[in-house]
Amino acid sequence: MASRRLVEVYLDLMSQPCRAIHILLNCNKIPHTVRSVALRKGEQRTPDFTKLNPMQKVPVMEDNGFVLTESDAIMKYLATKYAIPEHWYPRQPERRARVDEYTAWHHTNTRPHAARVFILEVLLPAQTGSHVDEVRLNRALSQLQDTLDKLESMFLRRQPFLCGDDITVADLLAVCELMQPMVGGRDVLQQRPQLQHWRSRVQSAVGDSFDKAHAVLYAARDRRKAKL
Structure with missing residues (x-):
């Protein structure tokens, strides 16, 4: 059986939504890998990144082959899937x-x-x-x-x-x-x-x-x- 990969997040920390995701991951100790995408250098327009996200924007999350864009969706996904305190995105x-x-x-x-x-x-x-x-x-x-x-x-x-x-x-x-x-x-x-x-x-x-x-x-x- 193939081992599960860590969550990968593509971020530029000068981006406000990227920082929000970074904080959520780190303060809850969700195992992850950060892939830096320097917007000032146009790295979001490279062929590899465009294949990942045709909108050429950060943040992007990849979780074991599941790719998700938009910070709101990413944060709610992480809070729902991973074992973090329920208050982050309540079930009630x-x-x-x-x-x-x-x-x-x-x-x-x-x-x-x-x-x-x-x-x-x-x-x-x-x-x-x-x-x-x-x-x-x-x-x-x-x-x-x-x-x-x-x-x-x-x-x-x-x-x-x-x-x-x-x-x-x-x-x-x-x-x-x-x-x-x-x-x-x-x-x-x-x-x-x-x-x-x-x-x-x-x-x-x-x-x-x-x-x-x-x-x-x-x-x-x-x-x-x-x-x-």
């Missing part, structure tokens, strides 16, 4: 529905609004050599503030984590997005004590897996700061 229907509710909302709110701040303040100026478009950046920051308001008033209302009393995959997806603007030296939660406390709870819950996943982001922040 109402609690699971709360996680699904947030992750559905996440992809049209937290993710695009936080990412746009990073793109306008860091990525586009680095790629084009142009100055930051302050008008567009201020508009993006305003949209992000609306999203942060909803995180506080809806998802963190009277509970420590986004979907209840325990950390779930939803918290990992959200916190990794909200960390991304730090590359530009911007902490989008600076004036948000409720969200700061939530971020601290997430960090405490996952231990050193948080900083390991974000090491590349911290390094990018420090390099950028040194050039200013």
Whole structure:
């Protein structure tokens, strides 16, 4: 009988969803192998990777021949299949529905609004050599503030984590997005004590897996700061 291969994940840790998967795997000690895909070098467009994922995007997971894309699907698959604490993606229907509710909302709110701040303040100026478009950046920051308001008033209302009393995959997806603007030296939660406390709870819950996943982001922040 052929031996079972470890889960393989194709990641670029400058990618927010990739970091969320990295944290979930490491803090739960799921045996796995990381295959690095450097987006800045265009490695997602190589023939081998395109065969694996024709959409040419990370993350990608391969589990004993089963290939899966999209961070939300990958995290829920891992939480369902492997022997990790049930709170990550609860089996009880109402609690699971709360996680699904947030992750559905996440992809049209937290993710695009936080990412746009990073793109306008860091990525586009680095790629084009142009100055930051302050008008567009201020508009993006305003949209992000609306999203942060909803995180506080809806998802963190009277509970420590986004979907209840325990950390779930939803918290990992959200916190990794909200960390991304730090590359530009911007902490989008600076004036948000409720969200700061939530971020601290997430960090405490996952231990050193948080900083390991974000090491590349911290390094990018420090390099950028040194050039200013």
